[in-house]
Amino acid sequence: MGQLCSGSHARENDVASALAITEATHTKFSVRSGGHVPVVGAQSNDNSVLIALTKIDIKEFNDDKSVLSVGPGNRWIDVYNFTSPYGLAVAGGRYGQVVLGNESIIETSAIWHQDLSWALKGGTANYSIVTRFDMKTYPGRGGIDDPHTELNPSIEVHPFEDEGFFRSAYLPFVNGTFSASPVSIENFTSIPNTWYDTVSHRENWVSLPIEVAGVDDNLRREQFRALALKVAPGVVDLAVDVMLRPALESGKLSEVNGSVVSVTFEHIRQMVLQAAQHSGVYAMDVDPADVILIVTNWLDAQWDELMCSYSKDAADRLEARAKELGVSYDLIYVNNAAEGQNPFAAYGKGGFCGGCRRYGRSTTQRE
Numbered sequence: 001m002g003q004l005c006s007g008s009h010a011r012e013n014d015v016a017s018a019l020a021i022t023e024a025t026h027t028k029f030s031v032r033s034g035g036h037v038p039v040v041g042a043q044s045n046d047n048s049v050l051i052a053l054t055k056i057d058i059k060e061f062n063d064d065k066s067v068l069s070v071g072p073g074n075r076w077i078d079v080y081n082f083t084s085p086y087g088l089a090v091a092g093g094r095y096g097q098v099v100l101g102n103e104s105i106i107e108t109s110a111i112w113h114q115d116l117s118w119a120l121k122g123g124t125a126n127y128s129i130v131t132r133f134d135m136k137t138y139p140g141r142g143g144i145d146d147p148h149t150e151l152n153p154s155i156e157v158h159p160f161e162d163e164g165f166f167r168s169a170y171l172p173f174v175n176g177t178f179s180a181s182p183v184s185i186e187n188f189t190s191i192p193n194t195w196y197d198t199v200s201h202r203e204n205w206v207s208l209p210i211e212v213a214g215v216d217d218n219l220r221r222e223q224f225r226a227l228a229l230k231v232a233p234g235v236v237d238l239a240v241d242v243m244l245r246p247a248l249e250s251g252k253l254s255e256v257n258g259s260v261v262s263v264t265f266e267h268i269r270q271m272v273l274q275a276a277q278h279s280g281v282y283a284m285d286v287d288p289a290d291v292i293l294i295v296t297n298w299l300d301a302q303w304d305e306l307m308c309s310y311s312k313d314a315a316d317r318l319e320a321r322a323k324e325l326g327v328s329y330d331l332i333y334v335n336n337a338a339e340g341q342n343p344f345a346a347y348g349k350g351g352f353c354g355g356c357r358r359y360g361r362s363t364t365q366r367e
Contacts, residue, residue, distance in 0.1 A: 010055040010073075012131040016103040018051050019129075023103070031129055033072045038222045039339045056131055061086075068135045069096060077213070080206045084140055089205070093135035095120050098128035105131075121347070140205055153236065156262030156295075157244045159253035220258060220297040223308055225315050226336035226343070228329035229290045229322050231267070238325070239263045239292060242318040247310070256307060258299035261314075266291040266333075286346070291333045292318075311338070 022029045028048035044050065056071035059082045068090055070079055083089055095108050095117060108117045108128075119127050229235045240263070247253050247261040267290055296311045298304075322328035332343035 010053075011058075012056075012097055012099055012105050015051060015053070015056075015099045015129055015131055016105055018049075019099065019101065019103045022049055033130070034075070036335050037224055037337065042339075051129070053129070053131070058132070061137075066137055068093075068137050070133045070135060072130055072133070077206075077209060080209060083137065084204055084206045087140050088137040089140035090135040090137055093133035095130055096134035097132035098130050100128050109134075154262060154264040155236075155240060155244060156260055157247050158260055159247050160256055160259045220260075220299055221301065221304065221307075223296050223311055223338060224336045225294040225296075225311050225338040226333045226341065227292050227294075227315055227319055227322075228268075228286075228331040228333070229292060230287075230327045230329050231290055232327045234325075235290055235322075235327055236265065238321065238327070239265075239318060242321055243294060243314045246314065252306065253310060256298050256300075256303045258297065259303070259307065260295075260297040261310070262295045262297075264293040264295070266293055286329075286331055290329075291331065291336070293333075293336045312340075 018029075021027070028045050029051055030043055030045045030048055031051045031053065032043045033053045053072045055073055057073035057078070058069065058071040059074065059079065060069045061067070062069070065086060065088060068079070068083060068088075070090075070093065079090060097105065098108055098116070098120070099105050106113055106116075108114075108120070110117060116127060120130070229238070243263050244261060247259075253259045253261070268286060273286070294311055294315055296307045298307050319328060331346045332341050334343040334347065337343045
């Protein structure tokens with residue numbers, strides 16, 4: 001596999017040139033950006049050219065620093081370290097500049113090329129190669145404006161341990177000068193820690209994502225799987241009973257070196273949906289729901305089939321049980337989908353595929 005766009009600091013023109021070369025030589029190609037879903041082969045083709053965006057690592061403010069433009073080659077920690085000296089932070093972004101399959105370089109937003117901007121919300125790599133994200137900046141401070149929005153439970157079990165155990169995580173950050181262990185909540189802070197406790201004063205907010213990243217050694221094999229449930233009483237218990245307890249009780253996973261099964265509830269809140277609608281580009285036809293991210297981890301390749309099978313079978317049981325109880329929701333969040341899942345039907349009423357023809361050849365070139 002060859003590699004294009006691998007210079008010290010590549011830009012959008014390099015991507016367009018790479019596409020022109022593959023077009024002229026009738027060469028299949030794949031695109032690798034930052035990546036999120038650990039699906040083997042999702043960003044590659046056999047006997048093809050890889051267009052790697054790693055070196056498109058620009059970080060630039062506009063004149064009043066209200067917008068930060070970021071290249072896809074950055075990691076979040078690169079962005080945080082760039083903005084924090086200015087007392088600023090970003091919480092995510094919108095597409096800004098893209099390269100089409102016909103080598104055109106265009107700007108896309110709720111105003112320019114709105115149909116393409118809409119399609120990119122749920123069409124993943126089928127429409128263009130994103131070479132710049134534009135992000136609104138905010139004051140970089142601690143604090144929780146609405147504490148209820150921070151209740152984002154992540155529950156996991158470790159079958160490989162002698163007895164197995166549950167654990168969950170909560171990661172608040174509050175800006176101010178005060179005791180890290182106030183007397184008013186000592187009945188809470190005195191509870192023995194079962195996992196990882198780093199309540200302390202920090203130099204700035206960037207220390208928190210650095211510390212969280214340090215908890216994971218990135219040496220484990222991993223699979224994501226996604227499904228959704230309606231916001232309703234008992235859905236957390238349902239996921240725990242169907243996904244997690246059997247992982248401890250079956251006995252099969254206890255033999256798997258380093259096995260971990262986790263369920264994370266990523267709430268789609270009304271305010272999030274309203275903000276997306278107000279942005280002018282809205283692709284997810286959903287009501288408030290709990291998007292469930294199921295993650296399995298293990299250390300050795302010999303257990304790939306067993307761990308992936310457990311994840312799929314347990315998720316299928318959870319979905320079937322949710323339908324019986326009337327709490328299932330027809331949504332597979334595309335950024336958490338596993339191999340074999342089809343997330344596109346729930347995005348834009350399944351209307352994404354037609355756009356590929358309007359914006360040139362498919363960027364993935366899989367045929």
